[in-house]
Amino acid sequence: xxxxxxxxxxxxxxxxxxxxxxxxxxxxxxxxxxxxxxxxxxxxxxxxxxxxxxxxxxxxxxxxxxxxxxxxxxxxxxxxxxxxxxxxxxxxxxxxxxxxxxxxxxxxxxxxxxxxxxxxxxxxxxxxxxxxxxxx
Numbered sequence: 394x395x396x397x398x399x400x401x402x403x404x405x406x407x408x409x410x411x412x413x414x415x416x417x418x419x420x421x422x423x424x425x426x427x428x429x430x431x432x433x434x435x436x437x438x439x440x441x442x443x444x445x446x447x448x449x450x451x452x453x454x455x456x457x458x459x460x461x462x463x464x465x466x467x468x469x470x471x472x473x474x475x476x477x478x479x480x481x482x483x484x485x486x487x488x489x490x491x492x493x494x495x496x497x498x499x500x501x502x503x504x505x506x507x508x509x510x511x512x513x514x515x516x517x518x519x520x521x522x523x524x525x526x527x528x529x
Contacts, residue, residue: 396453397455397517400517400520401452401517401520402513402514402515402516402517402519402520403513404509404510404511404512404513404514404515405452405510405514405515406510407506407507407509407510407513407514408448408449408452408507408510408511408514409449409452409510410506411445411503411504411506411507411510412442412445412448412449412503412507414499414500414502414503414506415441415442415445415470415499415500415503415504415507416442417499418433418438418496418497418499418500418503419432419433419434419438419439419442419496419500420432420433420434420496421433421494421495421496421499422494422495422496422497423435423436423438423477423481423493423494423496423497423500424436424481424492424493424494424497425492425493425494425495426483426492427483430494431494432496433496433497433500436477436497438496438497438500441470441473441474441500444466444467444469444470444473444504444507445466445470445507446466447462447463447466448463448466448467448507448510448511448514451463451514452514455516455517455518456516457516457519458511458514460511460512463511463514464508464511464512466507466511467504467507467508467510467511468508470504470507470508471501471504471505471508474497474500474501474504475501477493477497478491478493478497478498478501479491481493481497
């Protein structure tokens with residue numbers, strides 16, 4: 394498994410950076426209530442990284458990604474992140490306040506980037522053949 398970052402398509406780079414952002418988000422605050430702050434690890438956010446395995450595997454192996462599988466995994470990552478964000482709220486003097494932290498917002502953003510990456514992903518061979526077609 395060779396690491397050919399410069400040869401990856403734009404979609405491949407999106408997949409790679411979104412995975413790094415999702416991992417980084419685990420170290421940040423996912424729940425931010427007044428006195429209670431929980432990181433992504435404390436919220437078991439590492440389980441959400443399972444949706445990044447298939448796109449990253451295909452990227453690193455330079456294999457064609459099944460478009461439905463890639464899109465489904467990224468859409469599930471977005472949906473579960475958003476549902477977790479919606480479920481984290483506190484009641485403060487009669488007002489409901491969302492207690493989602495910056496790490497959770499970063500995870501959702503990374504999942505959106507993953508979705509864009511799975512849509513734009515091309516293998517290195519497909520990228521080269523697309524360039525040849527454009528030159529003709």
